[in-house]
Amino acid sequence: MTSSFQGFRSLIENSPDAISLIDSRGQILYASGSTAKVFGYEPEELVGRNSLDLIHLEDRVQMSRVLPELLAIPQSTLQWHARMCRKDGTCSWVESTACNLLDRPDVNAIAVNHRDISARIALEAQKKEDADLLARSYILVEEFAHAVAHDLREPLRTISAFTELLVHRMDLDDQSQKMAGYTVDAAARMSDLLDDLLLLASSGLTELPRPVELQCALAAATQNLGRAIEECGAIVTADILPLVYGNSGHLVRVFQNLISNAIKYRSKETPQIHIRAEQRGWEWVIQIVDNGIGIAPEQQERIFGMFTRLHGRNIAGAGIGLAFCRKIVEAAGGRIWVESQPGAGSTFCFTVAAAHPAAASLPPQVAFA
Numbered sequence: 001m002t003s004s005f006q007g008f009r010s011l012i013e014n015s016p017d018a019i020s021l022i023d024s025r026g027q028i029l030y031a032s033g034s035t036a037k038v039f040g041y042e043p044e045e046l047v048g049r050n051s052l053d054l055i056h057l058e059d060r061v062q063m064s065r066v067l068p069e070l071l072a073i074p075q076s077t078l079q080w081h082a083r084m085c086r087k088d089g090t091c092s093w094v095e096s097t098a099c100n101l102l103d104r105p106d107v108n109a110i111a112v113n114h115r116d117i118s119a120r121i122a123l124e125a126q127k128k129e130d131a132d133l134l135a136r137s138y139i140l141v142e143e144f145a146h147a148v149a150h151d152l153r154e155p156l157r158t159i160s161a162f163t164e165l166l167v168h169r170m171d172l173d174d175q176s177q178k179m180a181g182y183t184v185d186a187a188a189r190m191s192d193l194l195d196d197l198l199l200l201a202s203s204g205l206t207e208l209p210r211p212v213e214l215q216c217a218l219a220a221a222t223q224n225l226g227r228a229i230e231e232c233g234a235i236v237t238a239d240i241l242p243l244v245y246g247n248s249g250h251l252v253r254v255f256q257n258l259i260s261n262a263i264k265y266r267s268k269e270t271p272q273i274h275i276r277a278e279q280r281g282w283e284w285v286i287q288i289v290d291n292g293i294g295i296a297p298e299q300q301e302r303i304f305g306m307f308t309r310l311h312g313r314n315i316a317g318a319g320i321g322l323a324f325c326r327k328i329v330e331a332a333g334g335r336i337w338v339e340s341q342p343g344a345g346s347t348f349c350f351t352v353a354a355a356h357p358a359a360a361s362l363p364p365q366v367a368f369a
């Protein structure tokens with residue numbers, strides 16, 4: 001009995017938390033040796049003082065309500081965070097947990113555990129500041145991209161229209177006609193690029209997620225790609241897809257970009273594209289498997305960068321599609337990557353949050369582009 005009592009005592013004395021016993025008025029009856037580590041006071045300096053004296057002045061009024069609340073219910077436990085003062089005058093954030101054991105004859109006191117959480121609070125504040133900074137820079141970049149894309153449109157239209165007019169009005173030789181044609185083509189390509197930039201800039205990633213039937217998002221994407229699918233005779237198949245949590249318009253866009261790429265970067269074989277879904281904990285991993293030309297391992301990270309293309313002008317594209325997919329998926333807290341080997345097809349994978357079963361009763365949202 002004595003040895004187990006000694007054991008408990010040594011546990012309390014050596015705990016990294018400060019442990020104390022207080023009476024119904026908040027007077028400190030006992031303070032463990034570890035109070036010196038948390039507050040800088042030796043236990044004998046604290047015994048007899050009121051525990052409220054240690055609370056920072058600005059938090060004191062609020063904390064004075066804790067004791068009556070605790071006294072109201074015997075055996076109840078309360079937890080709170082407050083700034084507490086150390087002997088050297090500095091303050092730290094302390095998480096306190098108190099249990100009302102006044103009705104226990106062997107204790108007859110309130111047991112309080114104080115843990116210094118300043119490092120945790122500072123880390124959380126830093127994380128929030130970083131997230132705010134990132135959100136602000138996202139908005140600035142989007143506004144800038146929007147303004148640039150918008151302002152470049154007008155001069156581009158003028159270049160294209162007046163070049164065409166010149167070709168019609170003047171008697172140009174074949175060589176000059178060809179050069180004028182290049183100018184008009186280049187203006188058209190730049191216009192497509194601006195369309196993608198505008199779409200990217202106005203993608204509204206701050207929208208709140210909702211339950212989305214992934215099956216409907218895929219149906220919308222394949223419907224939008226109907227002509228491209230038909231032209232090359234692509235076979236698109238899918239598992240039964242789940243209800244997820246996200247933005248329907250964005251998910252349609254991700255499917256559309258990935259399936260369109262599977263068609264564009266096809267091999268000599270008929271394109272076969274299969275969409276798989278596999279649940280891993282709270283998220284789903286969605287895979288878009290193709291039998292296309294494949295991607296070399298050293299290029300697999302690069303292709304998600306803005307304006308990165310591995311192919312020339314013989315295949316249409318601006319190198320924005322995958323960057324857009326990454327932006328959408330990551331903004332929703334997911335990941336996107338590709339597994340591939342040249343000549344052996346590619347599997348593009350992305351994760352999306354699983355919808356809570358209760359969400360199934362809400363109307364799923366799907367936007368057809």
Ligand code: ADP
Pocket residue numbers: 257261262264265290292293294295303308309310311316317318319320321322323346
């Ligand atoms: P775009 O298709 O407009 O060039 P993306 O950002 O969609 O832009 O794709 C970037 C590059 O990644 C493409 O230019 C292509 O080289 C490569 N790529 C994308 N999807 C596939 C795929 N399914 N198979 C092979 N290569 C691909």
